[in-house]
Amino acid sequence: MDKPTTVKILKFNQEKCNGCLECEKACSQIHFKTKEGKDKSAIKIIKKGNIYEMNVCDQRGLCIDMCPVGALTRRKNGVVLLDKNICIGCQACVGFCPINAMRKSDARIEPFKCISCGSCVKACPEQALELVEVKLDNIKQVVYHKQGV
Amino acid sequence: MVEGQIPIEEYKTGNTKHKWDNKKMKSSHKILTKYTYKKGEIQKGYTNRTLHINLTTNEVKEKKITEDMKKKFTGGRGFGLKLLWDSIKPTTRWNSEENELIITTGPLCGTTQYPGSGKSLCLTVSPSTNIICDSNVGGFFGPYLKFAGFDAVEIQGKAKKDVILLIDGEEGKITIETAPNEETNSHILADQLTYMYASEDNERSRQKISVVSAGKGADHSFWGCLNFSFWDIRRKTARLKQAGRGGLGTVLRDKKIKAIVAKVEKISGVSNNPADPVKLARVGTKIHKEIRDLDRYQCNMRAVGTSHLVEIMDAYDLLPTENYRFGCFPKASKIYSPHFYELFTKVIPDGCWHGCTMACAKTVDGFTVKTGPYKGQRVTVDGPEYETVGCGSNMSLWDPLWILEFNFYCDTYGLDTISTGTGIAFYMEMYEYGILNKKRCGGLELCFGNSEAVMELLHRIANGDKGDFIKTAAKGIRRVKDWMIKKGWGDKQLIEDTGMESKGLEYSEYVTKESLAMQGGYGLTLKGPQHDEAWLIFMDMVNNAIPTFKDKAEALHYFPMWRTWFGLNGLCKLPWNDIEPANNAETDEPAKVPEHVQSYVEYQNAVTGWNVDKEEIILQSERCYNWQRAMNVWMGRGRRKDDWIPYRSMGPVTEMEYNSRKERYDKQLIEKLGLSEKQVENMSVSEKMKTLYDYRQNQYQKLADAVYYRRGWTPNGVPTPQKMKQLGMDDSKILEMLQQKINEDKKAGFNVWGGKYSKGEKPPSNDPHYWEKW
Known part of the structure; x- marks a missing residue:
């Protein structure tokens, strides 16, 4: 099987965002079948002064090596997927995500993450979000393993 | 890469x-x-x-x-x-x-x-x-x-x-x-x-x-x-x-x-059906993040596991070398953790249970076995952990690959690396003195550093060798001591002082000569000399944070109770203080890691639905700790005499040891025992050793006095029925048994303080029957 070399990740066009949070609502619909957004959304829009910032998984995959049961895998399309039927809810991936993009909602013990499905892109009325293809070699990250700092 | x-x-x-x-x-x-x-x-x-x-x-x-x-x-x-x-x-x-x-x-x-x-x-x-x-x-x-x-x-x-x-x-x-x-x-x-x-x-x-x-x-x-x-x-x-x-x-x-x-049929994140899974995930994630951010600056557990301790112990003269004669050695750098880091498999999760991001369970994969029934095969070796590396230095084995060989066979043969390593180190010292020799050891040349002989000994044990030596050696130091003494080989005192066992169990791998509190941490214990009850060397020897007997006794109360708590709950102690919050040093009691203690309080409450606080969790331990001691008493082994430790763990047994740290010991004779420089100069090494011996033995007995008092035990180390009742342990059979043993001790004159107190010094209480008034 050929290994993926690229993956689609979310790109945020900050200047277009008006903070309507339609993206979060669309995302929580995917993960929890609800329009609540917030802690049930994998994408987060944060207001910083007059501008908005996005926090979401960039598919770097550091978490894959953290999973003791192999619930996190890189799929054929390059996306890192968490299989919640295998996950044992240890939160190792949540704790070790360097950009805090692995999400945990109070609704269930298993975390969840962005799967680059594009729902938020479609939901955004301002076209502030898009999926762009990047090379895996440029984003891949391995968990810290060195001896010493 | x-x-x-x-x-x-x-x-x-x-x-x-x-x-x-x-x-x-x-x-x-x-x-x-x-x-x-x-x-x-x-x-x-x-x-x-x-x-x-x-x-x-x-x-x-x-x-x-x-x-x-x-x-x-x-x-x-x-x-x-x-x-x-x-x-x-x-x-x-x-x-x-x-x-x-x-x-x-x-x-x-x-x-x-x-x-x-x-x-x-x-x-x-x-x-x-x-x-x-x-x-x-x-x-x-x-x-x-x-x-x-x-x-x-x-x-x-x-x-x-x-x-x-x-x-x-x-x-x-x-x-x-x-x-x-x-x-x-x-x-x-x-x-x-x-x-x-x-x-x-x-x-x-x-x-x-x-x-x-x-x-x-x-x-x-x-x-x-x-x-x-x-x-x-x-x-x-x-x-x-x-x-x-x-x-x-x-x-x-x-x-x-x-x-x-x-x-099991299935495992999930809520298999325990915790009372508050949301809270649980929050406390857990917090410590995962701490490990992510700080482990690399602290213990490096994720990279090398507990083997990071080797270089620290060597630096502080605590790494047992040649049967605890020395605490550091010129060759020790050969077995520092970087050498094992090179061999360890990296990156993949190494927790011994799911979700342990401390991940100290390192392995060497594809290790080629050198000896014995699996010679030539490539295997996964789990470890070595610090204690096993310490066994290497104790036996004077300075090659990481031989330490791995020892580790692999101990594990697969089902032998405790600590007891085996400490035991063999003692046999090696006896070999050096001629108390044991090739003939007495069934043909094995058991001198320090002979890795082939060590492995041969393990293989013979596993094969059920019927020779006197192998049969006795495999029963541990206590039995070998008795065997050699019975045979009339060597000086009895030397044998008793150098064989590192207490209560019949071999010591784990720390030199305790300069830390009185840690001598208590090994001796004033329930099961024997294992470091899981207390590890006080730095607090005591390096930081001098517990200078008085009362301070040491408080530490030998709190830490054994706190560490017992992990065992009551099914937990590992390492995430408590082998990772510390960044601001831990600024807290009132950094040795306790207060923030983590609070996390454990919240953790227990989140699973059980109780509403305990940090005082109550110590009480949980105290109940069981006293119960276990009471059971030791019941089985005839929970008194002051049973808390005896070999002098090798207190001070220099041989002249070579004294001379190797002469400056330190001479200085102590002056500063701690009040001798003049001139007096010390005029003393022979054996006189100086005898003076130090008496002093340190008495220090240990005084420590036992203080600890027994703090724990609510009699001066002979028996938990009192009054203490048991205070803790809510009201089983009449155990209370009657304790009272009967205390009465027996009283009759035999054992309910008195064990230390000799000079002018100006006081035992923990003027009344050695202090508990009767409770």
């Missing part, structure tokens, strides 16, 4: 592949008993029942856990003590029919969100000490035992032929079956049984099996350990963690148990 993100199916260790006819092996099993049970549900960390198996009668039954039992004994080791109290007699010995091997879990055991939550606590009457030994161990068995439906399993009686006990949580059945054809040594047996009992032929099914076993070494020694397996889906092999201390594996094999297998 270190690669990451390798799919689990593609991961390779380079180990030798084996093929066994599992179907044929399984078909030769004869089912002796089949017991079916209702699976039930875990409620807030408890299954509320234990499993009792009698191998003589092949009976299986369930016992209920009452609310009263939880209140008094909490769980884990506490439950083990209660179950033993109900089953054994004061005369019970390790190989008695009624002795039990108990494996317990604890209410927090099996939690996946908080690192270090998969520990089992194992208890039995130890062949080494003739009292209860408790040993904690990682691996999947504890959590699986609980998920299969039981908070503990107690095994009594003996089978006639080798058997396997299967606790099948998928089908809700227990079977006792004969197992004539499987390998005995653990690294093979654990793999065989995992394949045999997995429901499907895939890694996820195999991950739902855990095997407890001990190898051939446990058959023929008192050093038998229990190997707890945890299937590694990436390495595709059963990895092993050890309940090392006190000969639990010896008891397993004496009962003719080849293995205990636990199997």
